[in-house]
Amino acid sequence: MIKLYSYFRSQATFRVRIAINLKGLPHESEYRHLEKGEQYAADYKAINPQMMVPTFIDGPVKLTQSLAILEYLEEKHPEPPLLPKNPPARAWVRAFALINVADSHPLIVPRIRNYLTEVLEVSEPQKLAWIQHWLGLGLQAMESLLIAHGSMGRFCHGDSPTIADICLATQVFPATNFKCDLAPYPNCKRIYDTCMALPAFASAHPMKQPDAE
Ligand SMILES: N[C@@H](CCC(=O)N[C@@H](CS)C(=O)NCC(=O)O)C(=O)O
Numbered sequence: 662m663i664k665l666y667s668y669f670r671s672q673a674t675f676r677v678r679i680a681i682n683l684k685g686l687p688h689e690s691e692y693r694h695l696e697k698g699e700q701y702a703a704d705y706k707a708i709n710p711q712m713m714v715p716t717f718i719d720g721p722v723k724l725t726q727s728l729a730i731l732e733y734l735e736e737k738h739p740e741p742p743l744l745p746k747n748p749p750a751r752a753w754v755r756a757f758a759l760i761n762v763a764d765s766h767p768l769i770v771p772r773i774r775n776y777l778t779e780v781l782e783v784s785e786p787q788k789l790a791w792i793q794h795w796l797g798l799g800l801q802a803m804e805s806l807l808i809a810h811g812s813m814g815r816f817c818h819g820d821s822p823t824i825a826d827i828c829l830a831t832q833v834f835p836a837t838n839f840k841c842d843l844a845p846y847p848n849c850k851r852i853y854d855t856c857m858a859l860p861a862f863a864s865a866h867p868m869k870q871p872d873a874e
Contacts, residue, residue, distance in 0.1 A: 663688035666708065666716040668695045669870035672766055672831040673727040674715040679827045680731045682861035684738045692872040695771050713770075728762050731824050743824050754818055757806055758828035765799030765832060768792075769839075789839065796836045800846045803829060807848040815855050822856060830856050834867070 663681060667674045667690040681688050693699040693714055700712045709716040709725050717724045717733075724730050735743050744751045767773070769792045777783045777791060807813050817825035833853040836843060843850045856862045867873060 664718040665690045666693055666705070666714050666718075667691070667870070667872070668693055668700075668714050669867045669873040671695065671714045671867075672835055673713070673762075675834065675865055675867055676727040676762075676827050676831050677715050677717060677730050678865035679830065679862050680734050680743060680824075682865055683741060683743060683822060683827075684734055686734075686738065690871070694872070728758065728824075731758075731827065735824075741821065743822070743827070745818055745823065750812065750818060753806075753810065753812075754823045754825040757803065757817060757825040760799050760802050760806075761828035761832040765795050766835075768795040769835065792835075792839045793841050796832065796839065796841050799832055800836060800841070800843075800849055803832060803849050804846040807852070813848065816852055822859065822862075826852060826856050829853060830862060 663686055665674065665677060665681070665688055667678075669692075678688075693702075693705055695714065699705065700709075700714065706712055708723075711725060713725070715725070715727060715730065717730045719733075719737075722733070724733055731743065744754055774788060774792070777788050778785075783791070807817060810818070812818050814820040816822050817829060829849060829852055833843070833846075833849055857866070863869070
C-alpha cells in the first residue's frame, strides 16, 4: 500500500492525492502539521531531508517532489494516462504543470511566508499581496496558454484529465483560498470546476482530508 506523508493544506500533496485517485490506487496517509513545524522534526528530516511534504513510499521506493511522483505513477500505472501520447503534447502538458509546480507554488509555501513575516517583517496585508501577485501571474500565463492551445477541450488538453489539470487545480485552489479574483481567467475557472466535479479530484480536496481544520 502506498504511504503518503501529508498535510491537508499542502498543494504538493494535493497533486499527488489526485494522481493516486485517478489511477485508482489505495493509499494511507501519515500527517505532519506544517504550521506547527512538524516537518522540521529530526525523525521527519531523516525521511525527507528537504523537510517538506509530500514524501511518497511505495514498498522499497521512497520519493519526494510531487512532479517526480506523478511521473513515477504514470510510468508504473499507465492507465488511465495522465500524459498525452505525442511528444509535443506531452511537453506542453509538462510545461503547463511547471507554471504551478516550479514557478508559482514555491513562492507561497509556509517557509517563504514565514520568512516574509518573521525575517523581513512584512505586514499581513503585504504578505497577502505577495501571494495574490505570484498566484495571479501564474494564472495569467495558464489562461494565455489555454487560449493559444489548439487542443483545449473539457480539460487543459483534450477531454480527459492530465497532469496539466492536476497542476491547474493546485493553482486555482490556493487562488480561491487567498481571495484572488478569478474573473480574468475564465478557462482556468471552467476547467477547475470540471475537475472538481470528478470524485478523484473532489476527494483529494484539502478540506476533505482527515487532518483538515
Ligand atoms: N517542489 C516540491 C514542493 C514541496 C513543498 O514545498 N511542500 C510544502 C507544502 S505544499 C511544504 O512541505 N512546506 C514546508 C515548509 O514550507 O516549511 C513538490 O512539488 O513536492
